[in-house]
Amino acid sequence: MTSKPPIDPVAAEKAALRRAALDRRDEIPAEHRAAAAAAIAARPLPVPVTAGTVVSGYMAIRSELDPAPLMRRFVENGTGLALPVVRGRGQPLAFRAWAPGVPLVTAGFGLLEPAPEAPEVVPDVLLVPLACFDRTGHRIGYGAGHYDTTLAALRAERPVVAIGIAFAAQEIARVPANGRDARLDLVLTEAEVIDCR
Template sequence: MTIPSDPAPSDHSDKDALRRATLARRDALPADVRVAAAAAIAARPLPVPVTAGAVVAGYMAIRSEIDPAPLMRSFVEHGCALALPVVVGRDAPLMFRAWAPGVPLVSAPFGLLEPAAEAPVVVPDILLVPLACFDRTGHRIGYGAGHYDRTLATLRATRPVVAVGLAFAAQEIARVPATAWDARLDLVLTESEVIDCR
């Protein structure tokens, strides 16, 4: 696959342009390709060692995102507990509430689904991260709100957490114009490979 090059300056307009171009490529992937990609990621051995009871924070896929549900089920089969993110505020890190497959979710802003308010708040050991595009150094462009950058900075200030980006191979770019504030991923999983960015 040819990886598109990106402009040199690292400003918001560059990130916006990269986001739009990569999301257009992602949107163009046929539904059966998306399903097969999610299954391929989940069929591999887990990308990180886990201990029983480790908390894995996933997400509910929206739009054309790769679906983390098969991988989340694989973590459960290895004794992990699951959590989902909750948007607390525009400039706040995400909060995570415990969740298990089959437990109903509630509608939240931006078309998201979240655990109900009575679900316990937990702190993840492993964070599955959605993204618009990524590079091989572990930098990513998200959707522009900065929630995951703030969340990873907050979590990593107090304890180790493994950040695992999930993406289609078509979302890779040559270089993300990252800043010192952008949190890096430890791994990126695509349908074709496991990319270790550490």
């Protein structure tokens, strides 16, 4: 007879917080979503950039705050853009160069990503989707650990800035965290810029 693995209390708490946060996010009206994305993009860029800076964004899915207006602002300021590519569970994300208007291909889970022939790049700044966050920079994502693994791998090689993109309603008092959880440097909401460093 095989025994069940022990229940991880942190994982269980995160799952409950994730469900509640995604329910709250789903209730945000479409007009507020568009206004929030515009408000974030209208501010000065949250980090200094140079012509060689590469910013990894993402294509919003479900009820995520759309980072496209902010991504366009980065491009207007001379940065290169990249989008993440999922390589498999437990593996860091790869990043492929991309520019607005270049067609994307559909990958697993309905995610859109650059075509395989797009060159791989290493980002300096990552825009990170999330379910919820706290003011210490901890976040709850979707449970696969892709960004935690990726940030750990990138930060082992060089400094990178991780910026959470969220609606103010996604903030919670405390995210239960463990040693595998990578912290965000900043969180941008429609209401404010939260510096977690």
